[in-house]
Amino acid sequence: MNETIQDSARREVKPSRATAAVLAPGAVVASATPAAQSGPEHVIEPVAYDAILLSGFGGPEGQDDVMPFLRNVTRGRGIPDERLEEVAHHYRHFGGVSPINEQNRELRSALRDALRDAGIELPVYWGNRNWAPYLDDVLARAAADGVRRMIAIPTSAYSSYSSCRQYREDWADALESAGVQSELQIDKVRQFFSHPGFVQPFIEGVWSALAEAERAGHSRDRIEILFTTHSIPTADAELSGAGLFSDVGGGYAAQHLAVAEQVIREAAPGVSWQLVYQSRSGAPSTPWLEPDINDAIAELRDRSAVIIVPIGFVSDHLEVLWDLDREALESAEEAGLWARRIATPGIHPAFVDALVDLVRERVIGRPVGKRANTTAIGPWFDVCRPGCCAKAGVEPGPAIAGIAP
Numbered sequence: 001m002n003e004t005i006q007d008s009a010r011r012e013v014k015p016s017r018a019t020a021a022v023l024a025p026g027a028v029v030a031s032a033t034p035a036a037q038s039g040p041e042h043v044i045e046p047v048a049y050d051a052i053l054l055s056g057f058g059g060p061e062g063q064d065d066v067m068p069f070l071r072n073v074t075r076g077r078g079i080p081d082e083r084l085e086e087v088a089h090h091y092r093h094f095g096g097v098s099p100i101n102e103q104n105r106e107l108r109s110a111l112r113d114a115l116r117d118a119g120i121e122l123p124v125y126w127g128n129r130n131w132a133p134y135l136d137d138v139l140a141r142a143a144a145d146g147v148r149r150m151i152a153i154p155t156s157a158y159s160s161y162s163s164c165r166q167y168r169e170d171w172a173d174a175l176e177s178a179g180v181q182s183e184l185q186i187d188k189v190r191q192f193f194s195h196p197g198f199v200q201p202f203i204e205g206v207w208s209a210l211a212e213a214e215r216a217g218h219s220r221d222r223i224e225i226l227f228t229t230h231s232i233p234t235a236d237a238e239l240s241g242a243g244l245f246s247d248v249g250g251g252y253a254a255q256h257l258a259v260a261e262q263v264i265r266e267a268a269p270g271v272s273w274q275l276v277y278q279s280r281s282g283a284p285s286t287p288w289l290e291p292d293i294n295d296a297i298a299e300l301r302d303r304s305a306v307i308i309v310p311i312g313f314v315s316d317h318l319e320v321l322w323d324l325d326r327e328a329l330e331s332a333e334e335a336g337l338w339a340r341r342i343a344t345p346g347i348h349p350a351f352v353d354a355l356v357d358l359v360r361e362r363v364i365g366r367p368v369g370k371r372a373n374t375t376a377i378g379p380w381f382d383v384c385r386p387g388c389c390a391k392a393g394v395e396p397g398p399a400i401a402g403i404a405p
Contacts, residue, residue, distance in 0.1 A: 012068035015136040015177035021398035022181040031400040046365035053152040058128030059098025072130040100317040110347040135174035143180040157193040160252040165389035168399035188401040189358040194378030197354025205342030206267035218305040227260040229312025231277035234287045235392035242385035258375035294331040305338040
């Protein structure tokens with residue numbers, strides 16, 4: 001079994017958009033296993049999966065990859081190459097190599113080891129949305145290996161178009177491109193923001209950074225904790241999370257706030273904090289979630305220290321290394337603030353074990369009330385609800401692992 005799919009490294013274009021998503025007779029959920037086809041919020045029937053699909057965003061692995069990769073990311077949006085070059089220099093600063101692919105290789109290896117230790121004998125395939133190994137090549141290989149039922153783990157913890165729905169669309173695209181729509185069934189694990197194994201690394205990071213700040217002479221009443229995540233258009237945010245939590249702008253913001261509140265309860269009770277956003281892109285006239293982290297740092301007039309907690313990310317990829325370690329830390333220095341950025345979960349044992357647990361709960365059909373959950377929201381849905389995480393102003397494309405559209 002060759003999950004790396006070396007031949008796909010010679011391609012520059014991701015799979016084309018699907019034109020249809022296969023539905024089983026009488027089902028409302030495309031390409032799902034029988035337990036999920038009728039669209040229950042939570043699947044409590046045991047499922048005998050053949051394999052796991054670890055799905056990443058993808059990233060360039062050399063200077064020649066940068067522009068083709070960015071064209072894949074922005075395909076269909078009509079963005080000219082000269083504007084893409086404004087982002088390309090971030091990658092070029094690191095030799096044209098995004099760390100995300102190597103991080104996912106490490107995560108796949110750690111996940112395999114943890115699955116073996118847990119007595120779960122399932123192979124782990126890894127495929128990307130926007131660069132090699134492409135999802136369609138990986139799914140074609142899985143089907144050739146005899147895989148018929150997969151449980152997918154997207155490397156994103158929250159509900160939004162780009163962090164949930166778009167993965168489901170890309171799986172539909174890949175199934176059609178690979179010609180295995182009628183052979184492979186793919187379910188997905190629930191959004192895992194509320195799993196204690198995802199939250200624990202952030203708790204430990206805040207504990208450590210807070211102690212370091214105090215040793216450096218900063219009292220708790222002069223420390224600000226900034227929980228940061230990727231900004232998204234406010235119209236998309238309002239559509240996230242199946243239309244729930246409209247009072248806080250949608251599920252995306254509500255889920256992040258729930259995680260931040262739990263980290264504060266566990267690691268820093270009484271310390272001032274706020275949820276901020278980063279890595280905004282798109283037309284300046286389009287409203288995106290705010291405040292931007294750099295603007296928030298500039299407003300910390302009565303603080304002497306800032307702790308940056310990237311709760312929106314699972315690994316230290318480019319938007320962490322550039323937007324936080326370079327730009328945000330520079331903003332803190334300009335503001336005269338002591339600053340630390342804590343690590344993302346990466347291959348922290350608690351996080352890897354959480355991914356194993358997410359697979360196990362579907363393998364054994366664990367009841368909802370017995371599922372691991374550490375926030376005021378959750379456990380989240382196994383099968384995405386109608387209209388959940390739609391893209392504002394865009395007709396929904398074929399997607400799997402959720403109720404149409």
